[in-house]
Amino acid sequence: MDERLSIAGEDLLTIEGLTKAYPGVVANDHVSLSIRPGEVHALLGENGAGKSTLVKMIYGLVKPDAGTMTFKGAPFAPAEPRAARATGVAMVFQHFSLFEALDVAENIALGMENPPKMRDLSARIREVSETYGLPLDPDQLVGDLSAGERQRVEIIRCLLQNPKLLIMDEPTSVLTPQEVAILFQTLEKLRGEGCSILYISHKLEEIRALCDYATVLRLGKKVATCNPRQETARAMAEMMVGGELHVPQKTPRQPQDVALEITALDVAARAAFGTSLKGINLSVQKGEILGIGGVAGNGQDELCSVISGEILSPDAKVKLAGAPIGQLGPNARRALGVLAAPEERLGHAAAPDMSLTENALLSGAVREGLQSHGMIDWGKTREFAKQIIQKFDVRTPSPNTAARALSGGNLQKFVIGREIIQNPTVFVVNQPTWGVDASAAAAIRQALLDLAAAGAAIVVISQDLDELMEISDRFAALNEGRLSAPVEAAGLTVDQIGLMLGGAHDLEPAKVAQL
């Protein structure tokens, strides 16, 4: 199926039979691919398919067990990232490694082997940021930057090394549509200069728009290659999954009574670099899914906590079916049917070192009657955990396994299943499918739709706009702690959503210098 023959000497990077095994799992099994100069090459695959391991080997973070790499015709085996960078490979990670208390130029200098004088560096940063249309002020504190701006810091850090190959791991997951547009213009310009880009993303539409070529990995093996421009997103998803993809079905609904209502609520930020909520108005009907879009860090955690009861409010500002609940804590709200699934799986939704049974008790104690007069019924709790594991297809050796030993996707299924199985009347979920692979994400979305069809009011907070469009009845955007007025989701275009997300003030259109 590889219609594109690799021509020796012309490829920038050729990978031949790369293999890497970890105890109990072969992360990469004889993977071969080649990247041409000026090509945007997509790496596709579900979680655990081996994408990260592969790029880590290219970047010198992981040493392959077998296989060879050739970079510009010469053998390439970087022992460490520094060697890879010296050869011309740069990488932008999904999670930024930046210090919030330092400014942009200082952060960039920290990542350089021989940083120039700060004044020269600032000038270089300005120059590069203008050339590539990445607006950034070298003197600004990173703590004050949006996620998109932070990513620009990372990209500029890479560009200062004049890379031949730029690896980007899930670069758009934290960006608004406008920021994505800016990023794509930058990448187009880099491509025009002959820089190759290895692009990892779950967002298939993006890949169709941007990439010239795609390699699909499944369970560590290369299973397909394709030209994304000629495939549908669904076809590519099925290559990744290796089977037919179940797409959640949405049924039409009738207007019903309001279940949850928040009026004119202000919440002050709890920590430095936290977000305060300003004048939040929100109402969700029974059987309705309200989608809240926006980039994480704009008050998503705070909004979720306001509904869950982790942040208390003036009593009358949060109402459940007309009754004030603002002063009730999480367990009192659970008793009334208000349940939540926070974004951070390890450490917030679940205690990392505790077993799944103990984590089932964490939020299930009240509604499932797992305790009486303070005494825990461990037998019943274990049964409850087993029920979650079975019903939501959580892959784990036993309910006694520690939460941190589960993969991200499996733990996500557990923490969402744990709440859904308790039959909430109001359910707020923050980033329901973050880091979850396509088939599990589809299952979670279907479970949310089923829950709504059964009459629950659901608030879904997500950065994934495609997801929100797929399941929401109404859509609102959360930006810098302000929630826009919700609108009907049906028929909403990406441009309209972009405007609602409203981060427009720091989104000057990319000023790509014409050369």
Added chain:
Amino acid sequence: MITLEKRPQPSKLWTAITPVLAVIATMIAGGLMFALLGKDPFIAIRTIFWDPLFNEQFAAFSRPQLLVKAAPLILIATGLAMGFRAGVWNIGAEGQYIMGAISGAAVGLAFHPTESVFIFPLMVAAGALGGFLWAMIPGILKVRFHTNEILVSLLLVYVAEFILASMALGALRNPEGNGFPGSRNFKEYPSAFNAELLPNTGLHWGVVAAIVAVIFAYILFSKHMMGFHIRLAGQAPKAARFGGVEPARLILFCLGTSGALAGLAGLFEVSGPAGQISIDFNVGYGFTAIIVAFLGRLNPIGILLAGLLMALTYIGGELASFMLGVPSAAIQAFQGMLLFFLLAVDVLTNYRIRFGKREVV
């Protein structure tokens, strides 16, 4: 190269055997130290660990001492473990121990010379209350003003020591003591005396209280929501909040309970083995109990065993300095080694050692 690799989940086996490993490592390093001091390391180790229990000459005196010394350590450490598991660091148990002793003794002395069966229970209640209230100072300051409980509780130890001195010299001084510092001796006041329950065993009410505390703590941690919330708050504070734990309530519960148990230990000590309030009444049980709590892995049963072991090193240490002339500072260093090795081998619970080439940077 040797590398540490994080285990997917904490090893149950290593959790159980690391204390044993630490004791063995302490014996080896301690033996080296004794050898450097010119003492025969084998005799020194035997004198510390074996002779107090099984040497015909010393055991008759030492064995009851084991319970007498272990009881306050276990009682205090059990309380501290609750806080430590929740991430509430009460370092000032020594102060709560002193204040419990003073309060309990004051109640007892106030009734002198009346004889009644109600006096001792009243003293016990007063002892617990004294320790509880002293621990509430760092508790309330932390909850209201976010002060650091480590500093506040620790500094209050020195305040308590001054109060102790002033009591021994002033309000609680024995009026018939010819002006010597120190209170009346409870041995001469039957209603207030914490006597041995069985002769020559060292078993007094404090030992009973320690066992009861261990049982209650065990049930709390394994079966009760409060214990679950304590563990949750210590491991994942955000998850605890999500689980409905109110941090302020938890902080006050943990400090209050550990304070009350330390106060009880003080009361049982002053009314029994010590016999009176004196300027140098406290001997550091409140600090040693911190070692005991960690040596016992913050687990009530572990604390029971650790308390006995620690008491043994005290008695054996005294014996060694008496018999072999080992300086008492060396004995303290020996006890310090125990905590050091315990914390050092603890890493094996969460990590495994791998020999071979380093691969992942």
